[in-house]
Amino acid sequence: MLNFIIKRLLYLIPTLLGVTIVCFFIIRAIPGDPAQVIAGAEATAEQVEQVRAQLGLEGTLFQQYIDYLWGLLQGDMGNSLKSGQPVLSEILSKLPTTLFLTGASIIVMIVIGLIAGVVSAMKPNSHSDNFFMMFALFGISMPVFWVGIVLILIFSYFLQVLPTGGDSEFKNFILPAITLGLASSAILARLTRSSMLEIVNQDFVRTARAKGLKSNKIIFKHTFRNALITIITVIGLEFGNLLGGTVITETVFSMNGLGRYIIQAIQFRDYPAVQGSILFVAVAFVLINLLVDLTYGSIDPRLREK
Amino acid sequence: MEKILEIKNLKKYFYSEGKVIPAVDGIDIDVKKGDIVGIVGESGSGKSVTSLTTMRLIPGDVEDGTILFDNKNILELPEKQMRTIRGNDMAMIFQEPMTSLNPLLTIEDQIGEVSRTHMGFSKKQAKDHSLKLLKLVGIPRPEQVLEEYPHMLSGGMRQRVMISIAMAGNPKLLIADEPTTALDVTIQAQILEQLKNLSIEYDTSILLITHDMGVVAEMCDYVYVMYSGKIVEHTSSINLFSSPKHPYTQGLLKSIPSLDAEQDRLYSIQGKAPNPDEVLEGCPFAPRCEMAMEICSKTSPPLEEIEPGHFTKCWLYSEEEKQKRGVR
Numbered sequence: 001m002l003n004f005i006i007k008r009l010l011y012l013i014p015t016l017l018g019v020t021i022v023c024f025f026i027i028r029a030i031p032g033d034p035a036q037v038i039a040g041a042e043a044t045a046e047q048v049e050q051v052r053a054q055l056g057l058e059g060t061l062f063q064q065y066i067d068y069l070w071g072l073l074q075g076d077m078g079n080s081l082k083s084g085q086p087v088l089s090e091i092l093s094k095l096p097t098t099l100f101l102t103g104a105s106i107i108v109m110i111v112i113g114l115i116a117g118v119v120s121a122m123k124p125n126s127h128s129d130n131f132f133m134m135f136a137l138f139g140i141s142m143p144v145f146w147v148g149i150v151l152i153l154i155f156s157y158f159l160q161v162l163p164t165g166g167d168s169e170f171k172n173f174i175l176p177a178i179t180l181g182l183a184s185s186a187i188l189a190r191l192t193r194s195s196m197l198e199i200v201n202q203d204f205v206r207t208a209r210a211k212g213l214k215s216n217k218i219i220f221k222h223t224f225r226n227a228l229i230t231i232i233t234v235i236g237l238e239f240g241n242l243l244g245g246t247v248i249t250e251t252v253f254s255m256n257g258l259g260r261y262i263i264q265a266i267q268f269r270d271y272p273a274v275q276g277s278i279l280f281v282a283v284a285f286v287l288i289n290l291l292v293d294l295t296y297g298s299i300d301p302r303l304r305e306k
Numbered sequence: 307m308e309k310i311l312e313i314k315n316l317k318k319y320f321y322s323e324g325k326v327i328p329a330v331d332g333i334d335i336d337v338k339k340g341d342i343v344g345i346v347g348e349s350g351s352g353k354s355v356t357s358l359t360t361m362r363l364i365p366g367d368v369e370d371g372t373i374l375f376d377n378k379n380i381l382e383l384p385e386k387q388m389r390t391i392r393g394n395d396m397a398m399i400f401q402e403p404m405t406s407l408n409p410l411l412t413i414e415d416q417i418g419e420v421s422r423t424h425m426g427f428s429k430k431q432a433k434d435h436s437l438k439l440l441k442l443v444g445i446p447r448p449e450q451v452l453e454e455y456p457h458m459l460s461g462g463m464r465q466r467v468m469i470s471i472a473m474a475g476n477p478k479l480l481i482a483d484e485p486t487t488a489l490d491v492t493i494q495a496q497i498l499e500q501l502k503n504l505s506i507e508y509d510t511s512i513l514l515i516t517h518d519m520g521v522v523a524e525m526c527d528y529v530y531v532m533y534s535g536k537i538v539e540h541t542s543s544i545n546l547f548s549s550p551k552h553p554y555t556q557g558l559l560k561s562i563p564s565l566d567a568e569q570d571r572l573y574s575i576q577g578k579a580p581n582p583d584e585v586l587e588g589c590p591f592a593p594r595c596e597m598a599m600e601i602c603s604k605t606s607p608p609l610e611e612i613e614p615g616h617f618t619k620c621w622l623y624s625e626e627e628k629q630k631r632g633v634r
Contacts, residue, residue: 202405203400203402203405203406204405204406204407204408204409206363206400206406207400207406207407207408207468207471208408209363209392210361210363210392210393210397210398210400211392211393211397211419211420211423211471212388212389212390212391212392212393212394212420212423212424212475213389213393213419213423214389214423217419217423221411222408222411225410226408226409226410299410300409300410301409301410301455301457302409302455302457
């Protein structure tokens with residue numbers, strides 16, 4: 001078990017190296033010059049070069065990448081081109097908001113997705129099944145930013161019960177978490193339903209019924225547990241989507257998190273800030289999927305390491 | 307002797323794409339207390355539907371008929387009451403031991419579930435009970451097996467676990483649906499032996515569904531031969547093997563390879579079983595029957611007692627037809 005975890009953590013190294021390479025070069029491939037942005041539109045070519053030197057953006061790209069990597073190994077993600085502050089501390093100050101938002105939206109996804117999926121699977125083609133699957137179709141089809149705006153309109157403007165944005169209090173997170181979690185809950189609901197329906201037709205569920213067990217034992221102990229492998233896989237993958245989705249959600253709800261930080265950094269061509277944030281997101285994604293793999297073993301004895 | 311199970315005129319139809327599929331079409335089956343009764347037939351003859359309907363494990367109502375279990379018509383019981391019978395007084399073993407156990411639960415949990423549900427046992431009591439059951443079905447190192455998961459056991463072992471699950475409620479009737487079909491021959495013999503011993507020791511009646519005449523000969527006191535959703539012959543197994551009456555039964559027995567006689571080719575019944583949704587006038591076996599007469603394809607014969615205790619559904623034995631053919 002411990003070996004498995006260590007092995008997986010070692011895999012992190014090449015993964016993250018890949019992330020830095022892709023991220024480093026792609027952000028520089030986007031048209032736009034941070035030195036030009038900072039120096040202003042009327043700056044002369046010399047002034048721009050001077051700014052470029054101050055920002056440490058001279059030399060070949062390869063040279064810059066090696067410098068960046070060397071800095072990373074020492075725990076230095078560079079300074080933001082925009083604020084001049086260390087990127088690491090800026091990210092750490094934004095991270096709690098984003099993690100809290102992602103966590104809350106995962107809860108929204110799991111609660112809505114599992115209830116809708118299980119209830120639908122219990123009576124396929126019934127009214128409740130049709131209702132939930134209709135809901136799932138809407139959930140998948142509606143773009144996140146639009147859902148956010150509609151929710152703001154209903155709950156903040158008409159009903160005036162929840163704030164339109166911000167991130168200081170718990171109630172600030174309610175609308176964004178629903179906005180972000182809704183699409184994922186729809187996907188989860190559909191997959192939960194289909195994997196439950198697949199398991200229900202298995203021979204061992206028939207055995208469970210032949211034992212004279214009560215229906216909730218049959219549904220939860222025998223069917224749902226077997227469907228969990230699929231469900232947890234989806235939750236792990238959706239975590240990535242949710243993390244990516246914070247970029248839009250935080251913007252719509254003007255929350256001061258990592259998502260909005262990335263958007264602003266990209267607009268400003270703030271290379272170190274973009275690279276640092278994406279590295280954090282990548283690490284989070286890899287760790288969550290490691291957690292998912294570890295959970296498999298605790299559910300299914302066949303997947304346990306010998 | 308008293309009957310534990312009495313199926314009367316049972317009809318179970320399925321409806322698919324506007325077609326009616328009479329999977330079980332008016333059958334009567336009796337199982338006496340302590341007896342092992344076989345239902346023989348090929349795939350699609352309705353034997354599994356009969357067994358699952360008896361357990362009420364098939365959704366939907368039956369078209370007609372009653373199933374008296376211990377003198378109660380279980381088809382009229384509310385589901386909640388049926389649940390107290392299932393796995394308790396009436397238990398079932400399935401064909402596929404490889405897939406019939408839940409892969410995520412320990413053997414202890416899967417056997418113990420029955421006594422915890424039906425007898426209100428505590429976890430500890432259920433464990434002791436499960437251990438006793440595993441010993442009963444002859445599982446080696448039972449203490450360890452309790453902690454194990456199905457994928458760690460062989461097919462034969464899993465089927466023994468299935469039997470201990472079925473025996474957990476000390477059932478009055480055990481329905482075994484092709485319990486040895488998926489197992490290799492040596493294990494097959496052991497499992498059958500085990501079932502027979504359990505039946506004697508605990509006075510449990512067994513309804514044994516099979517397509518294997520050898521299994522019937524080994525196990526059964528009484529046999530029903532099913533073809534196309536109907537019973538075509540039933541009698542004691544001694545009668546059946548010594549003088550089979552229905553041409554279908556005769557064909558089945560002839561198609562068992564013999565070690566004594568020299569045979570170039572194995573006998574087989576010509577043609578194939580009718581599709582369940584085919585509507586046939588007359589006897590459903592007529593198209594494949596070597597003895598078919600004119601009447602066979604027109605009218606279905608009645609199920610009649612042609613010798614004491616020997617019933618068959620064939621025109622060959624009706625008085626009129628015998629006279630026509632000059633048979634006395």
